[in-house]
Amino acid sequence: MTVETESSNVDDSNQEAEPAQLLDDEANKNLPVKKKTSCCTGLKAFLAALSFSYLSKTLSGTIMKSSITQIERRFDLTSSTVGFIDGSFEMGNLLVIAFVSYFGAKLHRPKVIAIGCFTMALGSLLTAMPHFFMGYYKYETASHTAPSANLTSSINPCSLHQGVNNTLLEVSQSGCEKEPSSYMWIYIFLGNMLRGIGETPIAPLGISYLDDFAKEEDVPVYVACLHTIAMLGPMFGFLLGSLCAKLYVDIGFVDLGSITITPQDSRWVGAWWLGFLIGGVTSFLAAIPFCFLPKSLKKLEEANNDKSSHGLLENMGATRKKLTPAKPKPRKWSVVLKDFYTSLKKVLSNRMYFTFLCCSLLQFSSFIGFLTYKPKYMEQQYGQSTSKSNFLIGLTSLPPVGVGIFLGGLIMKKYKMGIIGATKFAFTMSFLAYVFSLLQFFVGCENHVVAGITVSYEGKPIPYHENAIFSECHSNCKCASNVWDPVCGDNGLTYVSACLAGCTTSVGHGKNTVFHNCSCLEASSSWTGNNSATLGQCPKSEDCSMRFIYYTVIQVISGFCYALGGTPAYMIMFRCVQPELKSLAVGLYTLVMRMLAGIPAPVYFGALIDKTCLKWGSTSCGQRGACRLYDSNAYRYVYFGLSAVLRGPSYLIAILFFILVKKHFQNKNSRPIENGGREDGPMNKEDNCKSKERLPGSSDTENESCI
Numbered sequence: 001m002t003v004e005t006e007s008s009n010v011d012d013s014n015q016e017a018e019p020a021q022l023l024d025d026e027a028n029k030n031l032p033v034k035k036k037t038s039c040c041t042g043l044k045a046f047l048a049a050l051s052f053s054y055l056s057k058t059l060s061g062t063i064m065k066s067s068i069t070q071i072e073r074r075f076d077l078t079s080s081t082v083g084f085i086d087g088s089f090e091m092g093n094l095l096v097i098a099f100v101s102y103f104g105a106k107l108h109r110p111k112v113i114a115i116g117c118f119t120m121a122l123g124s125l126l127t128a129m130p131h132f133f134m135g136y137y138k139y140e141t142a143s144h145t146a147p148s149a150n151l152t153s154s155i156n157p158c159s160l161h162q163g164v165n166n167t168l169l170e171v172s173q174s175g176c177e178k179e180p181s182s183y184m185w186i187y188i189f190l191g192n193m194l195r196g197i198g199e200t201p202i203a204p205l206g207i208s209y210l211d212d213f214a215k216e217e218d219v220p221v222y223v224a225c226l227h228t229i230a231m232l233g234p235m236f237g238f239l240l241g242s243l244c245a246k247l248y249v250d251i252g253f254v255d256l257g258s259i260t261i262t263p264q265d266s267r268w269v270g271a272w273w274l275g276f277l278i279g280g281v282t283s284f285l286a287a288i289p290f291c292f293l294p295k296s297l298k299k300l301e302e303a304n305n306d307k308s309s310h311g312l313l314e315n316m317g318a319t320r321k322k323l324t325p326a327k328p329k330p331r332k333w334s335v336v337l338k339d340f341y342t343s344l345k346k347v348l349s350n351r352m353y354f355t356f357l358c359c360s361l362l363q364f365s366s367f368i369g370f371l372t373y374k375p376k377y378m379e380q381q382y383g384q385s386t387s388k389s390n391f392l393i394g395l396t397s398l399p400p401v402g403v404g405i406f407l408g409g410l411i412m413k414k415y416k417m418g419i420i421g422a423t424k425f426a427f428t429m430s431f432l433a434y435v436f437s438l439l440q441f442f443v444g445c446e447n448h449v450v451a452g453i454t455v456s457y458e459g460k461p462i463p464y465h466e467n468a469i470f471s472e473c474h475s476n477c478k479c480a481s482n483v484w485d486p487v488c489g490d491n492g493l494t495y496v497s498a499c500l501a502g503c504t505t506s507v508g509h510g511k512n513t514v515f516h517n518c519s520c521l522e523a524s525s526s527w528t529g530n531n532s533a534t535l536g537q538c539p540k541s542e543d544c545s546m547r548f549i550y551y552t553v554i555q556v557i558s559g560f561c562y563a564l565g566g567t568p569a570y571m572i573m574f575r576c577v578q579p580e581l582k583s584l585a586v587g588l589y590t591l592v593m594r595m596l597a598g599i600p601a602p603v604y605f606g607a608l609i610d611k612t613c614l615k616w617g618s619t620s621c622g623q624r625g626a627c628r629l630y631d632s633n634a635y636r637y638v639y640f641g642l643s644a645v646l647r648g649p650s651y652l653i654a655i656l657f658f659i660l661v662k663k664h665f666q667n668k669n670s671r672p673i674e675n676g677g678r679e680d681g682p683m684n685k686e687d688n689c690k691s692k693e694r695l696p697g698s699s700d701t702e703n704e705s706c707i
Contacts, residue, residue, distance in 0.1 A: 007585055009163050036211035041214055042297045047222060049289035050206040054118055054230035056286040057199045061089065061281035062237025064192060066390045069376050070245065070272035074137060075185040076617065076625035079373070079609045083602030086190045086372055090598030092123075092196025097591045098131070100201045102340055109205040110293035117287030119198025124280030127191030131273035134461045137249045140617050140625070141260065141485045157498035157506060157515060158477040181705035191276075196594075200284070203590060211574070213297040217413065220390065224409020224567045231402030238394030240278060243386035257510050260400050260535055266628045267484070267617070272388065346578065349586050352664070355594055355657040360569075362650035363430070365499040365597040366643045368657040369605035380630045382548040383540040392552065400556050404563030411706040412568050418573045422568035423658050427651070429565030434647055436558040437640070443551045444636040445544035446486075446631060448537060450486070450494045451501075453614050456521045459493060471519035474502040482618045483630040488529045489521045503534050509571040511535060574680055653672040 031493030064086060072082040102110070176692040208221050248256060249269040261268050347353060378389040408429075412422060447454045450470035456462050469481050479499035486499045495501035495518075513535055521531040610627065612634040617625035 021674050042294065045208070045289070046209065046297075047225070049110075049293065049314075050202070050210070051226055051229040052112060052115075052289070053286040054226050055208070055233040055236075056117065056279070056282045057120060057202055057384055058230045058233025059237045059282055060120060060195060060276075061199075062090070062234040063124075063241060063275040064127075065281045066238050066241025066245070066375060066393075067272040067275060068372060069379065069386050069481075070249070070269050071185070071188060072248065073267060073626045074269045074272065076619045076623075077185060078607030079627070080603055081185075081606070082604035083372060083604075085185060085189050085192060086602045087599040088193040089196035089199075090594035092193040092198075092600070093200050093594040094591065095274050097200050097204075098596065100204070100587065102343065102587065105234050107629045108295045109201075109209050109215075110290040113205055114199045114287045114290035116201040117283050117290065120195050121198075121280045121283035121287070123191045123195030123198055124276045124283060125191070128273040128276035128280070129191070129634060130187045131249070133186055136254060137269055138620060139261055139269070140483060148178070156477075157190065158502065158504045160476070170347070204586040207586060211582060217416075220409050220412045220507075220567060220571055221572060224406050224412075227567065227570075228402050228406040228409075231398055231405060235394045235398040235402070237275075237279075238390045238398065240390035240513055242277050242349060242387045242389075242394065244272060244275045245390060247271040247274070249273075254301060254625050258522055262382070262511060262514065262536060263387050265377075265486075265536055268386070291401060308591075342582055344588070347581055347588055350576055352657060352660050353573070353585065355653060355660060356573060356576060357589060359650045359653040359657060359700070360589070360652070361592060362646050364582075364593045365601045366646035366650075368598055369601040369646075370639075370643045372602045373605055373609060373639065377635065378548075380635055381539075381632050382551070383445070383448075384548070384612060388503075396552055397555050397559055400560040401563040402455075404560045405566050408564045408567035411564075412571065417568060419572055419661055420658075422572050422575075423462060423654075423661055426565035426569035426572065427559050427654050427658065430569070430654075431560035431651055433558045434644075434651070436554055436561065438644060439554050440551060440640050441636065443554065445540055445547055445548045445632055446495060447632045448540070448628060449492065450615070451520065452496060452535075453629065455493070457493075457520055459491075469500060471500075471520065473523045473525065474500055479667050481526050484615060487533040488535045488536055489516060489533045491521050492538055493521075494537045495520065495533065498533060503533055538644055605642060608642060609635060612638055 011026060064342070068082055068086060071077070071085070072079065077085075206225065207226070211219055214222055221443070246263060247270055248254070249260060249271055251271055309443070375386060375389040375392060376393070378384045379386060384392070388600050407427075411425070415421065417425065418509070449455050451457045451459075452471065456468060457471045457473055462468055470479075478497050479501075481496075481498060483497055485497045485535075487495050487503070489501060498506070498515045498518070500523065501515065502516040502517075503515035504519075505533055506513055506515045508514050515533045516531065518531045518533050521533070573585060574582055574588060609630070611630070612631045613627035616628040619625045619627045
């Protein structure tokens with residue numbers, strides 16, 4: 001209690017010093033500036049700057065999500081490893097979020113946010129750096145070790161590996177020893193972590209700043225505006241990711257005419273690094289406005305003038321005397337930590353807040369894992385390119401979510417929802433979205449028809465993971481079994497390579513290469529046409545294209561319903577805790593979400609997805625690289641099944657939360673106000689704020705900052 005008294009004395013003295021300075025023009029040179037700047041103008045300036053910082057942080061985060069597949073292929077990583085890299089952002093948050101949320105509220109909040117934006121910019125630039133220190137991308141191919149513009153039309157894929165395997169192996173081994181790219185992903189890990197550290201102060205300090213100086217009824221609308229503008233970041237991020245994925249990773253440095261792969265190929269790597277450079281510049285620009293914003297606005301000052309101006313004038317002299325000895329006397333770390341521990345205990349002992357935290361944890365785990373691998377799912381399930389997947393997510397999935405968040409805030413304000421109404425509305429919308437999302441189990445596509453992996457060379461289905469790549473139709477060829485360089489036969493079957501298709505001649509150059517005299521096409525009993533094959537996998541059926549449309553519609557409806565209850569659900573967290581603990585509550589909420597959902601969810605989602613891989617690529621060292629082909633059915637059941645299993649129990653916890661809230665509010669009028677730090681203390685304080693009653697012994701700041 002001593003620590004809290006000391007901190008409140010300092011705060012009160014600061015508030016009392018300012019009215020004193022209003023009477024002394026010579027002692028305060030900044031007085032004319034404060035008079036010219038209205039509360040509304042300052043608040044709007046902060047809201048605009050915070051909105052742009054929200055956009056920049058979501059833009060950078062979405063660029064990472066949209067580049068996951070590109071990074072996985074460029075560095076030959078598994079899905080679980082790339083999920084670990086994606087989780088490094090949350091690791092950065094974990095390092096500083098609790099302390100920034102608690103101690104940052106006592107500092108100059110706009111400047112702390114500015115430092116965070118500068119740090120985000122540095123992290124984004126560090127993430128892009130590996131591209132400039134690595135060699136050119138050498139994709140996996142069976143025809144040649146590197147792209148070359150001097151290919152002739154006399155290549156015989158069937159005899160390519162005869163007599164040259166040893167030479168190629170020696171070249172690969174020597175190149176592997178000199179190539180440091182296998183460790184370059186560590187820089188992406190560190191850059192993403194640094195970006196997570198920089199993002200930390202934006203949400204808790206920004207929202208608490210708004211909540212302290214905005215009117216009570218305007219806070220839900222401001223929060224809705226923030227999240228709506230923040231949704232533009234993912235939209236632009238996925239569209240930018242789509243553009244970058246279309247561009248070849250080494251564009252401007254290699255002859256694109258010699259590249260034999262297309263953006264639809266599972267070996268294609270786009271210019272993933274370009275998006276991080278743009279994201280870094282955006283974060284840098286977002287930091288600049290916060291450098292010029294004040295530490296506090298005039299709402300609290302005016303309120304204090306109206307409510308306690310007489311007391312302030314009487315104690316003006318004593319206040320000035322207190323300020324002089326207080327500055328050189330720093331608080332001891334033991335006292336500070338004790339104060340932090342006391343506040344943390346108050347938050348965690350709130351049963352409603354703790355129940356809400358558990359419910360959100362399951363929801364957030366499902367959401368993070370789902371969003372991380374959504375572009376990859378669209379590629380593998382529906383045969384879309386990385387560029388088109390990112391484009392469709394940004395254009396169709398995210399705008400309805402942004403509209404839903406904004407409408408949720410307006411609905412909450414129009415109907416003046418209390419915590420019970422907000423809980424009902426958020427639960428209904430979230431559960432409706434959950435029911436719609438279950439329909440995605442029924443709109444999947446069949447597996448890619450790949451000879452020797454999903455079907456036999458005769459075109460009949462075979463058991464998965466059965467080694468049937470070799471066949472009599474190419475027994476005269478010495479083919480490599482670990483190389484993925486697919487060709488599409490005229491019979492509609494995809495073959496792992498032209499050699500495994502039994503092709504003996506080729507015509508053309510680059511992407512236009514056509515292979516002829518492919519003996520394995522004749523093995524298909526129902527095929528009587530040409531025995532030719534082209535580079536790349538065969539496209540999926542028209543029926544799959546229709547299923548993709550159904551999947552997109554389900555995504556739009558589900559995302560809109562879920563977002564509609566997003567703002568009420570977010571505001572519930574504020575109304576469960578004491579006003580002076582709101583910053584800590586938001587910080588702790590973010591900490592738990594990062595630590596228990598953001599970090600592990602991409603890893604275990606990726607590990608289960610790796611289990612569905614049917615064909616792994618190989619690196620220049622001969623080691624296992626990124627996955628080239630997945631079992632579509634198993635991928636769908638793992639991807640949606642794990643998401644559904646995580647979200648399902650959260651609704652049972654939500655029912656328990658509603659019971660606690662309803663029970664508390666029904667009995668609030670029959671109980672005296674309790675101020676022992678128990679769970680009903682914050683709600684009684686909030687209730688009295690809503691009924692325009694002032695708590696005994698509470699400060700003006702606390703009463704003004706109640707939501």
